[in-house]
Amino acid sequence: MISNSAKPIIEIKNVEKRFGSVTALDGVTLDIKEGEFFSLLGPSGCGKTTLLRIISGFDFPTSGSLYIGGEDMAEVPPNLRPTNMVFQSYAIFPHLNVAENVGYGLKKLKLPKAELERRVNEALALVDLKGFGPRESHALSGGQRQRVALARALIMQPKVLLLDEPLSALDKKLRDAMQIELRRLQQTVGITFVLVTHDQEEALIMSDRIAVMFDGKVSQLDTPEKLYRRPANRRVASFIGVMNFIPAKVVSSNSKSLVIDITAIGKATLDADEQYAAGADITVGIRPEMLTILYSETADDKDSFAATVNARSYYGDMTYYDVRINDTNIHATISMRNTAGRPVLAPGAKTRVSWRPDSFTIIANV
Amino acid sequence: MANSSEISYLQQPAKRTFWSIPKAYQDSARGYFLISPPLLYSLVMLAAPLVLVVLLSLWTQNYLELDRTITLKNYVEAVTEPLYGLLISRSLMISGMVTLATVILAYPIAYYVAMFGGKRKSMWLLLITIPFWTSYLIRIFLWKVILGYNGVINGSLMGLGLIEEPLTFILYNANAVVLTLAHAWAPFAILPIYVSLSRIDKSLLEAARDLSDNAFQRFFRVTLPLSMPGVVAACLIVFIPTVGDYVTPKLLGGTDGLMIANMIQIQFGKANNAPLGSALAVVAMFIVAAISISFVLLTRRFLKTKG
Amino acid sequence: MEKSSRSLLTYVLVYLTFLYAPVFLLPIFAFNDSAIISLPLSGFTFDWFLMLWQTKALHEAFYNSMMIALISASLSTTLGIFAARATSRFEFPGKRGIVGFLMLPLVLPEIIVGVALLVVMIQLGLSLSAWTVVIGHVLVCTPFAIAILSSAFNSFDISLEEASLDLGVNKIGTFFRVILPMVAPGIISSFLIAFTISLDEFIIAFFLTGTDATLPVYIWGQLRFPARLPSIMALGFLMVLLSLLLLLVAEYFRRRSTQFSANSSASNESIL
Ligand SMILES: Nc1ncnc2c1ncn2[C@@H]1O[C@H](COP(=O)(O)OP(=O)(O)OP(=O)(O)O)[C@@H](O)[C@H]1O
Numbered sequence: 001m002i003s004n005s006a007k008p009i010i011e012i013k014n015v016e017k018r019f020g021s022v023t024a025l026d027g028v029t030l031d032i033k034e035g036e037f038f039s040l041l042g043p044s045g046c047g048k049t050t051l052l053r054i055i056s057g058f059d060f061p062t063s064g065s066l067y068i069g070g071e072d073m074a075e076v077p078p079n080l081r082p083t084n085m086v087f088q089s090y091a092i093f094p095h096l097n098v099a100e101n102v103g104y105g106l107k108k109l110k111l112p113k114a115e116l117e118r119r120v121n122e123a124l125a126l127v128d129l130k131g132f133g134p135r136e137s138h139a140l141s142g143g144q145r146q147r148v149a150l151a152r153a154l155i156m157q158p159k160v161l162l163l164d165e166p167l168s169a170l171d172k173k174l175r176d177a178m179q180i181e182l183r184r185l186q187q188t189v190g191i192t193f194v195l196v197t198h199d200q201e202e203a204l205i206m207s208d209r210i211a212v213m214f215d216g217k218v219s220q221l222d223t224p225e226k227l228y229r230r231p232a233n234r235r236v237a238s239f240i241g242v243m244n245f246i247p248a249k250v251v252s253s254n255s256k257s258l259v260i261d262i263t264a265i266g267k268a269t270l271d272a273d274e275q276y277a278a279g280a281d282i283t284v285g286i287r288p289e290m291l292t293i294l295y296s297e298t299a300d301d302k303d304s305f306a307a308t309v310n311a312r313s314y315y316g317d318m319t320y321y322d323v324r325i326n327d328t329n330i331h332a333t334i335s336m337r338n339t340a341g342r343p344v345l346a347p348g349a350k351t352r353v354s355w356r357p358d359s360f361t362i363i364a365n366v
Numbered sequence: 367m368a369n370s371s372e373i374s375y376l377q378q379p380a381k382r383t384f385w386s387i388p389k390a391y392q393d394s395a396r397g398y399f400l401i402s403p404p405l406l407y408s409l410v411m412l413a414a415p416l417v418l419v420v421l422l423s424l425w426t427q428n429y430l431e432l433d434r435t436i437t438l439k440n441y442v443e444a445v446t447e448p449l450y451g452l453l454i455s456r457s458l459m460i461s462g463m464v465t466l467a468t469v470i471l472a473y474p475i476a477y478y479v480a481m482f483g484g485k486r487k488s489m490w491l492l493l494i495t496i497p498f499w500t501s502y503l504i505r506i507f508l509w510k511v512i513l514g515y516n517g518v519i520n521g522s523l524m525g526l527g528l529i530e531e532p533l534t535f536i537l538y539n540a541n542a543v544v545l546t547l548a549h550a551w552a553p554f555a556i557l558p559i560y561v562s563l564s565r566i567d568k569s570l571l572e573a574a575r576d577l578s579d580n581a582f583q584r585f586f587r588v589t590l591p592l593s594m595p596g597v598v599a600a601c602l603i604v605f606i607p608t609v610g611d612y613v614t615p616k617l618l619g620g621t622d623g624l625m626i627a628n629m630i631q632i633q634f635g636k637a638n639n640a641p642l643g644s645a646l647a648v649v650a651m652f653i654v655a656a657i658s659i660s661f662v663l664l665t666r667r668f669l670k671t672k673g
Numbered sequence: 674m675e676k677s678s679r680s681l682l683t684y685v686l687v688y689l690t691f692l693y694a695p696v697f698l699l700p701i702f703a704f705n706d707s708a709i710i711s712l713p714l715s716g717f718t719f720d721w722f723l724m725l726w727q728t729k730a731l732h733e734a735f736y737n738s739m740m741i742a743l744i745s746a747s748l749s750t751t752l753g754i755f756a757a758r759a760t761s762r763f764e765f766p767g768k769r770g771i772v773g774f775l776m777l778p779l780v781l782p783e784i785i786v787g788v789a790l791l792v793v794m795i796q797l798g799l800s801l802s803a804w805t806v807v808i809g810h811v812l813v814c815t816p817f818a819i820a821i822l823s824s825a826f827n828s829f830d831i832s833l834e835e836a837s838l839d840l841g842v843n844k845i846g847t848f849f850r851v852i853l854p855m856v857a858p859g860i861i862s863s864f865l866i867a868f869t870i871s872l873d874e875f876i877i878a879f880f881l882t883g884t885d886a887t888l889p890v891y892i893w894g895q896l897r898f899p900a901r902l903p904s905i906m907a908l909g910f911l912m913v914l915l916s917l918l919l920l921l922v923a924e925y926f927r928r929r930s931t932q933f934s935a936n937s938s939a940s941n942e943s944i945l
């Protein structure tokens with residue numbers, strides 16, 4: 001895996017990009033480490049594509065700078081950068097067959113025919129397209145086009161491979177398979193991958209680290225687990241998965257732990273690396289799967305609260321409940337796996353819900 | 367709770383239309399550089415000559431000499447001399463009739479191909495254009511053969527014993543010109559109407575039907591208004607060039623079918639009065655432009671539905 | 674629905690008869706053994722085609738027209754490539770106005786173009802020749818070239834160009850290895866359309882041709898002599914056959930260009 005000491009292959013320093021009056025990137029600073037699978041995640045229009053195009057050289061920043069492999073890229077056109085791109089539309093040349101597409105960028109090396117063929121076949125084998133060389137490119141399926149685009153970029157042995165929503169044009173099944181395959185491929189070739197996606201699940205599954213972007217800014221840059229467990233702020237928390245936000249009051253706080261009183265739930269002691277003033281209002285978050293329905297009104301668990309089912313959504317393997325906590329107006333979403341013997345509660349049902357203090361995380365109100 | 371509208375949106379690949387340009391290429395200098403050869407060509411070969419025509423129309427021809435003092439004399443003559451007024455208004459009348467006839471006759475054809483053409487749409491369009499792939503002059507001339515004194519129509523009618531004498535009202539008059547031009551410009555009317563009809567979303571018609579419009583109402587309330595951009599384009603495409611047509615009136619128009627282009631040609635040729643010819647050309651051009659622009663303005667409310 | 678579409682079909686067939694009426698007469702009179710173009714027919718002959726073969730002035734006019742059409746089509750297609758590339762990939766102030774101006778000849782009566790160029794030639798004291806006709810024909814053909822080529826340049830995804838740059842090929846290489854092959858069908862159909870327009874154009878040629886008569890100008894001259902008419906019918910018939918051939922070639926290339934952009938979202942309808 002990636003050690004923390006790995007040197008950055010891409011350094012983005014305070015990059016701003018404006019299109020007329022639109023600010024697409026508003027001071028982005030981040031490092032991408034050599035050999036990591038890095039994702040840019042965010043809602044539509046947050047500037048992911050713009051950042052990727054600046055890395056690839058199709059756009060230039062309004063201000064700020066970009067270094068790839070330690071070199072300033074300000075004056076370097078896309079064809080001279082050590083990056084290659086897998087386009088969202090795949091951009092397979094329709095007038096060339098598969099082998100010609102894959103060998104396109106090698107042509108200027110003037111390799112002997114046999115060597116070119118060997119490399120093309122090698123690249124095709126890498127993406128599981130052995131023997132597809134002579135195929136006409138318009139006779140390919142979506143998944144195959146995507147692999148050709150990958151092979152065509154990988155054959156260039158780039159330092160960084162850039163992928164702009166490479167899976168968004170595929171159907172769900174194929175997308176799931178390709179996520180795993182892409183991840184495996186990245187580990188095989190050891191090249192740095194930078195993936196743009198608006199699909200949080202995809203980013204969580206594939207990435208070593210994820211930068212979550214909103215409105216042209218990086219909101220949080222972390223590993224998938226940290227992002228999910230300890231989102232830096234409310235926006236990140238609600239963009240990735242589902243999060244219950246509940247107001248709380250600080251009871252006491254020291255450098256190691258924090259005692260809070262969670263509205264309608266009760267006191268809890270959390271680990272904390274930050275100190276808060278006693279009596280301060282804060283917000284805590286808890287994921288739906290961190291709350292457990294006990295299926296009995298009277299069950300007695302130390303950390304539990306009474307709840308009334310308000311509504312439910314049945315998903316087959318899961319059921320999502322919207323419950324009211326302790327007859328207050330505070331709601332929570334709870335997800336339960338529908339394992340053997342577990343009933344699906346009807347709206348109006350009364351039950352108890354257990355929780356653990358370390359499942360709560362403090363949410364900055366940004 | 368997760369904002370589902372934020373995470374479940376669909377990423378649409380950017381559509382690239384004629385005017386929406388990808389960001390990497392907002393480089394006006396390169397745009398100007400590339401557009402300059404055709405632009406320079408048109409400036410030198412079209413704009414400058416047109417300016418010269420206007421200039422020439424302000425000069426006067428005294429037999430063999432050109433008097434370069436600026437005067438409106440030619441325009442006064444063009445406007446006051448009844449013959450010119452007659453020719454211009456006749457040209458406009460004939461073009462107007464041609465336009466009306468061509469577009470009305472063409473609409474059902476375009477409608478049929480667009481709505482009932484099925485998989486054979488391009489075959490139908492090809493079928494419609496084939497007759498026009500021979501010399502324009504020969505096509506016009508063939509109408510003279512069809513309509514003439516000893517022509518195909520008179521020959522057949524007399525052969526069938528339906529008439530004793532050849533019909534004379536069918537050639538050498540404005541009717542002949544209208545008929546011939548309605549033929550010559552048919553594909554130029556059919557194609558734009560066809561394009562706008564075929565762009566109509568079929569579900570709109572189904573919606574109208576669902577809202578219980580009958581076929582007749584459906585046509586006038588949905589199809590016709592939505593195809594107006596094509597109809598307007600067809601009108602302009604037919605009207606503007608036919609005003610300046612020279613060949614048809616000359617071959618089929620007789621004396622009461624002559625149009626302004628024939629007079630312009632006479633001024634540049636036999637009459638040797640290029641300044642007057644220029645003035646007539648300028649006047650004709652401005653009237654045509656004025657009519658076309660007012661036509662577009664009048665029909666503007668139909669054109670808002672982007673086509 | 675059924676009934677109305679059937680009566681519409683009847684109308685369509687009547688209309689097609691009207692469209693085809695003159696063309697049907699062509700072969701009839703081209704092979705009719707009579708010096709007068711009228712009914713009834715007398716007999717079958719190849720004489721009129723033979724006469725074409727023997728008319729030297731016709732050959733010269735044909736040669737002039739071919740050369741003029743070839744040069745006009747090449748020039749207007751070249752200008753069209755510049756304009757289409759500029760408008761499809763670059764944004765610059767005044768673009769709409771400039772394009773509108775370039776398309777102007779489309780809505781200008783041809784006689785105006787003819788008159789304008791004639792005036793220039795006279796004022797500059799230049800003599801008329803095949804070249805003056807070329808100048809006029811390039812003007813009227815360029816808008817068609819721009820329309821056809823713009824749709825060709827617009828119908829492929831710009832990420833194809835970017836992919837080429839991304840794979841290390843510079844702009845010039847990209848132009849020749851990606852852009853040109855992609856728009857080649859458009860270039861060919863633009864050339865063919867411009868060629869046919871120039872070949873058939875009469876009024877501008879009539880005004881601007883000096884001693885080098887073009888084919889339409891030659892035909893115009895012949896229409897006055899009844900004795901020449903049957904051979905003109907034969908000529909017209911040959912032209913239909915030639916045009917059909919060109920049309921098939923153009924259609925073949927158009928199909929190929931459609932195939933290329935089959936998976937791009939841009940439509941293949943030409944602007945025409
Ligand atoms: N060429 C351009 N001209 C003007 N504004 C632009 C241009 N390109 C991008 N923008 C704007 O910049 C912002 C960021 O765009 P960008 O394409 O980077 O978003 P994104 O995060 O990739 O979104 P999506 O997920 O929808 O692809 C948007 O508001 C967009 O409208």
Ligand SMILES: [Mg+2]
Nearest residue numbers: 048049050196
């Ligand atoms: Mg994007």
